[in-house]
Amino acid sequence: MTFEETLSIYVFIPLVKIVVIVLILSGAIAYLTLLERKIIAHIQVRLGPMRVGWHGLLQPIADGLKFLLKEDIVPSKSDALIFTLAPMISLIPAFVVFAVVPFGSPETLEGPLRWVLSWFLEAGSVETVVQNPIASGGFVTDINIAILFVLSVSSVGILGVILGGWASNSKYPLLGALRSSAQMVSYEVALGFSIIGVLLVAGSLSLVEIVQSQQESGLWYVFVQPVAFILFFICGMAETNRLPFDLPEAETELVGGFHTEYSGFRFSLFFLAEYANMITVSAVAVTLFLGGWLRPFPNVEWLGFLDVIPSVLWFLIKVFIILYVFIWIRGTLPRFRFDQLMEYGWKIFLPVALGNVIVSAGVLLL
């Protein structure tokens, strides 16, 4: 491999992908807030934002501007450094996770890449680069411990919530932070176990390989591991602090929970982190259980016409559906109480997840 080829495979192309993904993700988060407001509004027989732009389409931009222009307040008794760091700690991991999430199949970018590279490289090198999945795949990178990476990085985000609540040096945020630490610990365990079921079947920790093995078996893992999917979905909801598990922020109990003392752009970072996490959980759920970039029933021949839709689009459609369910649930259900939440986590979800692991391991062994 020549120097130019190496450089483009491992530096330039990933860099471009990272920039594109971060930009698209930021936009997606901003518009997810609008989407949520619109969907919930229609569930609740009202219209939602209508004033800024056509059907409120510019609302997220107006909101962002408003947050930027707000006064920057750091409470005098707070721990200023941690208070400032906390929102960033909670937002950044949500972005980092997307380094390993496959948006599209390993051949997604072949065509466009070949065209772009022909301007810079010789014909031979172009082929070498294009054949490499790291360059032409619909993902930034494909590491063999991807799922562990996702779990560990996303749990860093929780630190932001705890630190934010603690650094505010105020009572309601403290209660919120305590709640969140307890909640995240109890649900992360069940979440991890629910993933093990999939790992057992797929035999790999790499997200790309998990999707590929779903293609080989011709079945999305939601049909192979339905219990694990339900568990993952519920625990994911708890992880992202969404109703009915939004206890750390429960605005009617703890005013704002961990972000009570936050205002302006710092607050909006927490806010965006919640939505970013929603997208992350949905993306991981789609990858693990709903066949990632695959079309429905990937091995059924006569459904071949569905391949007209590119793989990335399939992925996005599925993510959207999961997000919609998230929002739909928020519009429907009341909130759990703290002790009930812990009870469900430890007494129901964890045993069920463990049982699921044992059963699937047993079946595979036979």
Added chain:
Amino acid sequence: MEQATVLDTKVLEVNMGPQHPSTHGVLRVKLKLDGEKVVDADCVIGYLHRGVEKISENRSYINGVPYYDRTDYIAAVSNVYGYLLGVEKMMGIEVPERARHIRIMMTEFNRIASHLLWLATHAIDIGAMTVFLYCFREREEILKLFESLFGARLTTHAFRVAGLWKDLPAGFEQAVRDFINEFPHRVDEYEQLLTNNRIWLARTQGIGVISGEEAIDWGLSGPVLRGSGVDYDVRKARPYGGYEEFEFDVPLGENGDTYDRYVIRIEEMRQSCRIIQQVIDGLPDGPVRGKAPRTLKPAVGEYFSTIEGPRGELGYYIVSDGSVQPFRVRIRPPTFISLQALRRLVKGHLMADVIAIIGTLDIVLGEIDR
């Protein structure tokens, strides 16, 4: 003396309110928390005190009426109704039948509106956001009816001495019929979202339990008392204003918990609808205002009238010294009395339950502070 160590825990004192999203106004509760468990709760009230009782000592009986709109502003019609019943009792004024019936109809509408607001806020306190907006949709219809008849939506100044300000406007009866035909289905919608919802049950059953005897000892009334299974409704026990002419049931609870009180209020909305149906079907013709002297000068004495407001027994104790102004007016506000029981109800529960219990008492700070 014990040595303090790092692992020692101490009780956390939290101020809930007066600026808190779910204390229903400006109630301040000083909570002592052990973790999330409530050790003690102390209510601080008075942030909305306007001295309504004192003001009315310096107003004539008639000029005093609008002030009672503003005590319990959620149930303004009931409040004015209670006061006027007291004044009419003092003066021995007869109210024409048509006016009496319309008064009952509007008071029941007010009960529905008040319960809708309660359900909305109670549900959103527990996290069910959609019910909140559904309830406001129906409440809006009732407020439109108020506006067409009284000229105002919230502080309605609903009734006048000896009757009404004016007769029903054109199209009013049809609007009422439309509403009561549609409304029971809307209540079904709320119930679909809440009544059998596992989370809702977990959040309300066994929360804030109070036995019937204890509820009587605390002086509780209205849905809170009936939730504990005590069959006491002023409309049945001491009928006033013609309630004995209408048929309705008084729903009773068994366990005296938050869920029972929820079920009762839902059922009360249906029963109010039933009363309105009967009123509108048999509405007699005739004048809507009886004869009353221009200035009211009741004989010296003490008078007490009580009605069943949406929140419980609403009483007016009026002392007359024979002049045109009352010597003393004392309101018996139902939620002021039920708020006393808050401390007893929340002890040992969790922080989140405090919200549910405040919601289930259906307090209105305008009435508590007056």
